[in-house]
Structures are given as C-alpha cells and as structure tokens.
Amino acid sequence: MNEAAIEAHGIGRVFESRKGFLMQERVRTVALDGVELSVRPGELFGLLGPNGAGKTTLTKILSTLLLPTRGQAKVLGVDVARNPELVRPRIGLVLGGERGLYNRVSARENLRYFADLFGIPVERREPRIVEVLARVGLTDSADRRVEEFSRGMKQKLHLARGILHWPQVLFLDEPTIGLDPRSARETRKLVRGLVSDGVTIFLTTHYMFEAEELCHRIAVLGHGKIIATDTVAALRQLVGGDRTFEVEGYGFEDAELAQLRRLPGVSKIVSEEFGPRLRLTLRVRTREIVPEDIRGVLLNHAELSVRERGTSLEDVYLDLVEEGT
Amino acid sequence: MIELSVSRARSTLASLRLAVLMFLADPQWLIPSMIAPVIFGLVAFEIFRGSGPYFVVYAILGAGMMSMWGQTLYGSGWATGQDREFGTLEPTLQAPTPYLYVVLGRVIWNVLSGLIGGLIVYLVVILAYGRPPPLVDPWAFAGLFVFVVLTLAAVGVVFAAFYVYTRYAGFIQNVGEFAFYVGTGCMFPVVLLPFWTSPFSLFFPPTWALDALRYLAIPGYAGFSWGFGIDLLGAVGTTAVYLAVAGSVFQQVQRHVLESGDLQEY
Structure with missing residues (x-):
C-alpha cells in the first residue's frame, strides 16, 4: 500500500x-x-x-x-x-x-x-x-x-x-x-x-x-x-495549451478578435493595455497555427508585433488565479 | 531510520544551557544581575542602619529579595516573551518536547542567577559594614533561602504564560514590580502595611516564605502572628498553587498557540 x-x-x-x-x-x-x-x-x-x-x-x-x-x-x-x-x-x-x-x-x-x-x-x-x-x-x-x-x-x-x-x-x-x-x-x-x-x-x-x-x-x-x-505540463493544458502568442498593436476590432478565436487550437485570448498599445495573449493547444496565420487576420495593422513563446507557469498561475476570483 | 528519544530532563537541561549561553552573550543582563544587587545592598543597609543588632541580616534579606525578585521573576516571565521576540516560539513548539519543560530550563537558570544576586548583596553588605551575627541554623536557612527563590520562580512561570497571550505582559510586569516589592514585604514587613493590603500580600508565595526566612535568621523576630510553622506551610501551599496554575496555564497556552496562529508577530 x-x-x-x-x-x-x-x-x-x-x-x-x-x-x-x-x-x-x-x-x-x-x-x-x-x-x-x-x-x-x-x-x-x-x-x-x-x-x-x-x-x-x-x-x-x-x-x-x-x-x-x-x-x-x-x-x-x-x-x-x-x-x-x-x-x-x-x-x-x-x-x-x-x-x-x-x-x-x-x-x-x-x-x-x-x-x-x-x-x-x-x-x-x-x-x-x-x-x-x-x-x-x-x-x-x-x-x-x-x-x-x-x-x-x-x-x-x-x-x-x-x-x-x-x-x-x-x-x-x-x-x-x-x-x-x-x-x-x-x-x-x-x-x-x-x-x-x-x-x-x-x-x-x-x-x-x-x-x-x-x-x-x-x-x-x-x-x-x-x-x-x-504537473506543470498538465496545468498548461488546463489553461489552454502550452503555446502562447503575444500580439501587440493598436486598435484591434472586435471582429478581428472573433476571427482570431476561430483559428484552430486557440483556446483563450486575453486583452490588456500595454503602454500605449494593446496586447493580446493567445493560448494555443495545437501545433497547427503559426504567426503568419495571426498576421493574416490582422492584415491592416502596420505596427504589429507577433511573438511566440511557451506558456510559462506564471501564465498558468495568473490564468488560474484570475479564473478563481 | 534513526529512533528519536525525547526526554523531558534532557530538554530542560538543553534549555538551561541555552539560557546560560544567552546570558553570557548579552552584557545587558549584568545590570540587573550584578550591578542592581550592589545598589540594593547599600541602600537597604542605610535604611536599616541603627534598627538593632540584626539590621544587617534584615538589609541582606530585603535587598537580596529585591535583586532576586528582579532577576528570577522578571527573567521567568521573559522566558516565553523572548521566544516571541526572537520568532523562535513556533520552531520550539514544533519540536516534540512539551513547551513547559523548555520554560522550566530557563526558570532554573533564573533561580540560579537570582541566587547569585542574593550572594552579591551578602558580600556587599559584609564588605561595607562587617559580618552579620551568625545564624542559629545556617543549613535550615540555606534550604529555605533556595525555596524562597523557587517561590519567586513559581510566580514568574505564571507570568511567563501571559507573555504568550499578550505582548503587553512585560509592561504589566514592569508596572507591578514595585507593588510586588512592597506587597510581599521585601524591604518592610507586611505587618507594617495597611490592613487592607494583607489579602493581596498573602496571595503571593514570597510573602510567606520571606517571613519564614526572617524567623530563621533573626532571633526574636515577630512577623505574622501565626509564627514560623504556618509561614512555612503557607509558602509551600501557595507555591504549590502557583505551580499547579502554571502547569494548567501552559496546557492552555499550547492550545492557544494552536488556535491563534499569530505568534510570529511581536
């Protein structure tokens, strides 16, 4: 036992x-x-x-x-x-x-x-x-x-x-x-x-x-x-995947956000002000999408930055704590 | 796996040892334990000068008690207060040893340092004013003297418990210090105090013990009307009550610690 x-x-x-x-x-x-x-x-x-x-x-x-x-x-x-x-x-x-x-x-x-x-x-x-x-x-x-x-x-x-x-x-x-x-x-x-x-x-x-x-x-x-x-790996999946895209730019529209949500594997989008710009954090479960897919949705934004990183434990933690509140 | 064997005697000795080391490491304790007795001795002698052939004995007893009171009672009360201040209360309580035995080790040291204070007063008075008349029964006196210090410690252990309950215990103890000096008859016999103070005085074991000690030290001494035997019984009885209260209070203290969870702050 x-x-x-x-x-x-x-x-x-x-x-x-x-x-x-x-x-x-x-x-x-x-x-x-x-x-x-x-x-x-x-x-x-x-x-x-x-x-x-x-x-x-x-x-x-x-x-x-x-x-x-x-x-x-x-x-x-x-x-x-x-x-x-x-x-x-x-x-x-x-x-x-x-x-x-x-x-x-x-x-x-x-x-x-x-x-x-x-x-x-x-x-x-x-x-x-x-x-x-x-x-x-x-x-x-x-x-x-x-x-x-x-x-x-x-x-x-x-x-x-x-x-x-x-x-x-x-x-x-x-x-x-x-x-x-x-x-x-x-x-x-x-x-x-x-x-x-x-x-x-x-x-x-x-x-x-x-x-x-x-x-x-x-x-x-x-x-x-x-x-x-x-485990950390399982918690990543729990909060929407182990891939995270950070998108920064100006004036994202609701329609564009809705289009991003429909991309394959996107489980969650968090929007927050980041200085004068807006930052979108996309949690992604699958390997299917690449940064170009996101750029494709946000074509009309000149000052656009798209960056991919792994979902950190900090992301997991903040997501869980925010969901818990 | 190593078999741990918790021994109350060993824990008490460990606590006593640490108390000695802490004392030696902190020179500020020299003031209450070494310098204060010298001052008390000189002051007491001047107060009682000319009051009779045994005034030296009276001076020694009065000043000795005051210095022992300061060291033993105050030190015993501080036995738990220091753990709160240092933040060591929780690690100590987390150990398998009952906390009372940790406090006991510190109280024993306070008794010993109190005795040193009494000895210093004795030496000061002898050096300054000559030897007092010989005691009729020095062994009985010595035994009772040690017991008197234990009665102080018994009061101190009860105080120690209050340090866990409130951080103002030290303040209360400081305020009450001089009332205790007078109320227990350290310097003046309790019979000289107003009648209404008697019930309060008799509540404290040192009152009884000190009066008994004077019966042994001063021929013809007339303290409480009931005499030496009842004094001794009263001292033993009140000390037993204090020790019982201390034991019970410490059980509650440990429970309080488990319930409050706020003892890291000081």
Whole structure:
C-alpha cells in the first residue's frame, strides 16, 4: 500500500480578530475554505498562491502548529490535530526569514539545542550537526554567532535545523524569499538533494521558475481553495495549451478578435493595455497555427508585433488565479 | 531510520544551557544581575542602619529579595516573551518536547542567577559594614533561602504564560514590580502595611516564605502572628498553587498557540 505522505480533506480555517478603540468590532477572516490535497511519498509538491491565499496557514496546519476549524489533515497517516506529538518527530518545518533563530549564540549551539528538543540520540548529536552544517555549506561559520550571519546564511541554518532530525516530510515556506540568486540556487540544489534522499517536500513559493524547476506537482491556492493540482505540463493544458502568442498593436476590432478565436487550437485570448498599445495573449493547444496565420487576420495593422513563446507557469498561475476570483 | 528519544530532563537541561549561553552573550543582563544587587545592598543597609543588632541580616534579606525578585521573576516571565521576540516560539513548539519543560530550563537558570544576586548583596553588605551575627541554623536557612527563590520562580512561570497571550505582559510586569516589592514585604514587613493590603500580600508565595526566612535568621523576630510553622506551610501551599496554575496555564497556552496562529508577530 502506498499511503499518501500528506492528505488534507475539507480543511477550513477561520480567524477572528477584533478592531476598534474598544475592540468592539469582531472581524472574521476565512483563510482556508475546504482544501483538498494529497501528496505522494517522496514527492516534491509545490503550493502556489497570491499573498493572503492561505499558503502559510495551510503549512502551519499540516505541520501541527495550527488547528483547522474544520476538516481533517494527515501526515504520514497520522491526524495532525489529534496526534501532533506523533507527527512532530517525523516532520521538519522551515519558516525561514531573519527571525526564528537564537542570534546571540552560534549556529552550532542553535542546532545543539534543537537536537536535544527533538531527542536525537546523544551519541549521534555532534556528528549529525557537523553533517547538516556541511550539507548547507555552513561548516566554516559553525561557531560564529548567528547575528553575524547574512540573510542567506540564516536561511541555510533554518534549513539545517529543519533536516536535523531526519524528517520524512519537510515543509518549506518560501525558502528562497529574499535570497540573492546564488544563495537561492544553492538552496534549490539542497532541496533537490533532499528529494533524492527520499524526503517528501511540501514547498510554498512565490517564484514560478522555482516551482517549475523543482516541483513534481503543483497546487494553486486562491481564496482559501485549491483551484488546480497537477504537473506543470498538465496545468498548461488546463489553461489552454502550452503555446502562447503575444500580439501587440493598436486598435484591434472586435471582429478581428472573433476571427482570431476561430483559428484552430486557440483556446483563450486575453486583452490588456500595454503602454500605449494593446496586447493580446493567445493560448494555443495545437501545433497547427503559426504567426503568419495571426498576421493574416490582422492584415491592416502596420505596427504589429507577433511573438511566440511557451506558456510559462506564471501564465498558468495568473490564468488560474484570475479564473478563481 | 534513526529512533528519536525525547526526554523531558534532557530538554530542560538543553534549555538551561541555552539560557546560560544567552546570558553570557548579552552584557545587558549584568545590570540587573550584578550591578542592581550592589545598589540594593547599600541602600537597604542605610535604611536599616541603627534598627538593632540584626539590621544587617534584615538589609541582606530585603535587598537580596529585591535583586532576586528582579532577576528570577522578571527573567521567568521573559522566558516565553523572548521566544516571541526572537520568532523562535513556533520552531520550539514544533519540536516534540512539551513547551513547559523548555520554560522550566530557563526558570532554573533564573533561580540560579537570582541566587547569585542574593550572594552579591551578602558580600556587599559584609564588605561595607562587617559580618552579620551568625545564624542559629545556617543549613535550615540555606534550604529555605533556595525555596524562597523557587517561590519567586513559581510566580514568574505564571507570568511567563501571559507573555504568550499578550505582548503587553512585560509592561504589566514592569508596572507591578514595585507593588510586588512592597506587597510581599521585601524591604518592610507586611505587618507594617495597611490592613487592607494583607489579602493581596498573602496571595503571593514570597510573602510567606520571606517571613519564614526572617524567623530563621533573626532571633526574636515577630512577623505574622501565626509564627514560623504556618509561614512555612503557607509558602509551600501557595507555591504549590502557583505551580499547579502554571502547569494548567501552559496546557492552555499550547492550545492557544494552536488556535491563534499569530505568534510570529511581536
């Protein structure tokens, strides 16, 4: 039996806060509204979504730090709300950022402390700390105070802490945010290495290329719901194809747009102002049409630019999020 | 797969160790733990000068309690506040160790540093004004002295819980600090305070414990009319209540953390 590493069924989460001078007004926010997902063992699963979509809330629920208002979530077959104590030793969590570390002590001391809290066997503790520090590239800085670390080094230390206790499932909440390109690339390499080791990874990110490069499957979260879940290739088909034509010009008429829609394989046309010009984005499913077909429809436009490119994950994401609104 | 074995004692020791390292790494703590006791010692001595042959003992106890109060109670309250400030509360709660044992390690360190503060007061008074009269039963005094510090820690642990509930806990604690000094009889016996304050004073374990300590240290001391035995019972009883409240509150704190999800902000 190949049980899912992570499962969520109908997960909902509501936050209530108060505002006003006397806190008299109650504000209710629905962060998650019936999330369904399943992550396979050994999979690198990406969760995308705009700010406030509920990514961090879902990550916290799955990593036992937050109770869901409704629904059930299981990690490695164990209910995260009912038996968090059984889940915690088997999962790692990397929230990242400048905070979340004891800055006045060294990287090694930070790891030593968490190694003890996680109950790593005493005789394995020091070798394991050396091992994870080497893995994230912090061996030379192991005994420096964390307050002297750059953002990238802190992020590496977050990762080192997350993998210290050999977790089977690792939750990464925007692990490369704010990192310079080199540090971000090193982090992605490390994440790929963990997947090779068989660790299941649940990754939230804002960076489309990162999700496209790393993830086996991606879920798009919008307004507290999963809008779509699949591989990047399948998601491209879902939003109208893996070919995209960008057409820029002036004064396109409705009749011309209707003619473009009738071209074979054209599944979707999005029109938007692009500076003084108008940009049409055509999503195309088949190989049949070529730029000349589009030029043929828009013959009377002198200042016309037609460019073909592959449908990026960003296109997919924006389409899905817009459709979800 | 490596078998993890979470031990509460080990987690407490790890927390204690980290607290010591954090203390050593941050010179600002020298002020409450090393410099304040010196000032308290000198001030207390001047206040009690000429009040009798045991005024040195009274000065030591009063000033010692004040410095220990600052270090132990305030430090214990800050045990959770620091995790909120550093953003380490969530990673710590995500570990399999119950959070209470992490706080306990920090409280133990605060007790130890409080004892150091008490010792500093003792040395200052001796160096400045000479040795106090010998104690009748120094071992009983030493044992009770450690217990007094534990009573402070018990109050501190309850405070620690409030740091999770509200970021204004530090402010409340600061405001209440001097009321506690007076109300628990650090400098002046509680019997000298207005009658209506007694119920409040007796609510705090250090009031009982400090009075008991004075019975042991000062021959002929007349504090609460019920005497040493009841003082001791009162101290043990109120401390037990505080510890029970702390344990229960921390269960609720962990639940609150799971329900609110807003503890990354500070």
